[in-house]
Amino acid sequence: MKLSSESKLFIAIAVITVFIIGIGIMLMSRPAPVLERSQLLPAGSYTQGNKEAKTYLVEFSDFQCPACRSFQPQVKALVEKNKDKLVFAYRHFPLAQHPLALPAALAAEAAGEQEKFWEMHDYIFENQESLSEEILLSAPEKLGLDKEKYLKAFKDKKYQDKIDKDTSDGRKFGVDATPTFFLNGKKLDLFTSSDLSKSVEETIKNNPK
Amino acid sequence: MKSSYNRLIFILSLIGILVAIYVLQSFIRQSSIVCVNNGCEIVRKSLYSYPLGIPVPAFGLIGYSLLTLFTFLRTISSDRRLLYGILGISVFGVLFVSWFTFMELFIIKAVCTWCAVSAINMFIIFFLVVKIHQMEVRKK
Incomplete structure (x- = not known):
């Protein structure tokens, strides 16, 4: 059978497409890099659990993201249950579409200066649905913070650089949505929310203490 | 023309x-898109992205593959049934992407960029098939 020039053109285009698919498959089948502990847990990160634990879970999160809030009880339960075997770090990744995500991150850092980062973290998530600047400003009364010191750090955006560093690190590590979790250096792809507990429990089992 | x-x-x-293919591999490997x-x-x-347990991009892959095959066959044969095949697939495609876009907007409440690209793509294909059909009918 003799092919028309049109048929030949189609075949050529199809071959080029298959070639593109082949290159794509090659590029995408490379294993995801495993990040160093020091990259994911830089000095100054707020952590819970045992800092020496072999298993480390790092979350890039946004205080105004509903999915982040829905994961919070699960993360809290995991840390409580595995206090000695797990270290958990919260890192900031405020998304542009959430206007209060950055102020909330600044507020959490301002409270962190007074050793109350995690109390503020929980307070923000508890109030996420009605989150406002007033709620952030009223934190000192609720959490027993030195009001003046807190407000100064918050309003002066004292920890903006730290938040920016978290965000740029996140981008560098391939974070494109929140929450994104890294478990022992590997980015987790969570299909259902229970996958997080499963992955963490399994890693702890393989890395006791 | x-x-x-x-x-x-x-x-x-x-x-x-x-x-x-790009979206389907993310569905299968459960990696981010x-x-x-x-x-x-x-x-x-979302569970809605698995009608009948089949990931949505699989439908796209099958539909687009058939369209590719049939349009290629039209360069070899002038059998009218090929055009009706293309028309049928594109009608199904347009209905499918419309249904899924509706689900995205009102049920899942999130829009996937690639799905939107595919939806627009399918509408353009449908429009072109209708044009070809009109030309052939006129010729007849």
Whole structure:
């Protein structure tokens, strides 16, 4: 059978497409890099659990993201249950579409200066649905913070650089949505929310203490 | 004119295949999809993205593959049934992408960029097929 020039053109285009698919498959089948502990847990990160634990879970999160809030009880339960075997770090990744995500991150850092980062973290998530600047400003009364010191750090955006560093690190590590979790250096792809507990429990089992 | 429309459908179908393969591998490997926002992830993790247990991009891959095959066959044969085949697939495609876009907007409440690209692609293909059909009918 003799092919028309049109048929030949189609075949050529199809071959080029298959070639593109082949290159794509090659590029995408490379294993995801495993990040160093020091990259994911830089000095100054707020952590819970045992800092020496072999298993480390790092979350890039946004205080105004509903999915982040829905994961919070699960993360809290995991840390409580595995206090000695797990270290958990919260890192900031405020998304542009959430206007209060950055102020909330600044507020959490301002409270962190007074050793109350995690109390503020929980307070923000508890109030996420009605989150406002007033709620952030009223934190000192609720959490027993030195009001003046807190407000100064918050309003002066004292920890903006730290938040920016978290965000740029996140981008560098391939974070494109929140929450994104890294478990022992590997980015987790969570299909259902229970996958997080499963992955963490399994890693702890393989890395006791 | 008619053959350039057929050529265009062929190229758009190949683009559809590329998009479908990319999104499908993310569904299968459960890895995140590069997207302009986090809509793709929300959509990927939604149960509605698995009608009959089949991931949505698999439907796209099959549809676009058939369109590619049929448009190629039209360069070899002038059998009218090929055009009706293309028309049938594109009608199903348009209904399918409309249904899924509706689900994204009102049920899942997130839009996946790649799905939107594929939906627009399918509408253009449908429009081109209708044009070819009109030309052939007129000729007849």
